[in-house]
Amino acid sequence: MDNIEELIAKLAQDEETVQPAPHPFMLSLKWMGWAVVYLFLSLMLSGLRPDLMLKLHEPWFDTEIAALACIFVSTSLSAALLSFPDMHQMRRLTFLPMIAFVLFVLVMFFAWQAENPHAPLPIHSFECTVSITLFALLPAGWTFYAMHKFASTHYHWAGSSALLSAFSVGALWLRLHEINDSITHVVEWHYLPMIAFGIAGLWLGKKILKW
């Protein structure tokens, strides 16, 4: 009891004006803003796929990009909420990525069915995964760095959301840059590795965000 009183006195003595953390919506907006700038700059440097205007007239391509953007937005928001001990008392919103993923799987399934005849597989394979990974390193780094300053009590999920968010930007970049029409290829070498990295984020979250 005396120890508690002593501790309280000591903590109170250290107390000074503290700037409260921004609202998770603002936080995620900030992260997304940086990611979008990074995406635009990267596309400016690497170039857009030459057939992009044509592809944008294909409904399944548009839906795929929109679903991928949904994953990016929902995982960013979820990562921001999960950075707070109480998830800013908006627990339900942290489940948004699950809905986005279900939607994404459905979109990919229908896009694959609509692909008739199936587009030929490109000659490259793992190079896409490597490119996405390299692209995602920077957003993953800054998101983890920013989250580290908060106090996540669900660090596994926070780590997973952060990595998924970063890798979804990477996947978006490659889809807008690479000339490739094979759904099988994008699922195998773009999206499945992205999910695998999301799972790895569970471990990384524990390593980096534990406090």
Add this chain to the structure above:
Amino acid sequence: MTDKADNFEVLMKQALHGDQRAYADLLRATSHFLRPFLAKRLSFTNEVEDLLQEILISIHKARHTYDGNRSYKPWVYAIAKFRLQDYLRAHYSDQLHHAIELSDVEESLSEHVTETAINYESISGEVQKLPEKQATILQLMHQEGYTAKEVAEKMGMNESAVKVAAHRAYKVLRNKLER
């Protein structure tokens, strides 16, 4: 009730503006409602006090994640549960570690007791009274140090038959020694 609930949020807002007295009052009030919460989940008072200290330090570290515009208690309980889980995880893994050490000790203790209190020599008279085959098996295994497999080869039996015979012999010996 509402006034009291509002009070936490107000105190925290004041604390975030550097009001040390408000902060001390808030931490004191927090420790009052957290103590029974922890006492329900932990067995010893010293554990409760230790963990309460950890939680208060965690609240201090994470206070910038609270803005005073939402309920204070859910925020505190999220931190308290998080630290409690951490504590219990560490506690049980520590217990498991000790359990392994104890089993090692137990093994060596039983060896020691068998060697000093009851050894083959001290009961050899009783062993000789057993049927010839059982006595030979025990003699080979415990006096000459053969394994059950080696005894089986030596006596032209299979290994499980040797083990069964040895087991029956132990049973007879135990009954005689217990009398």
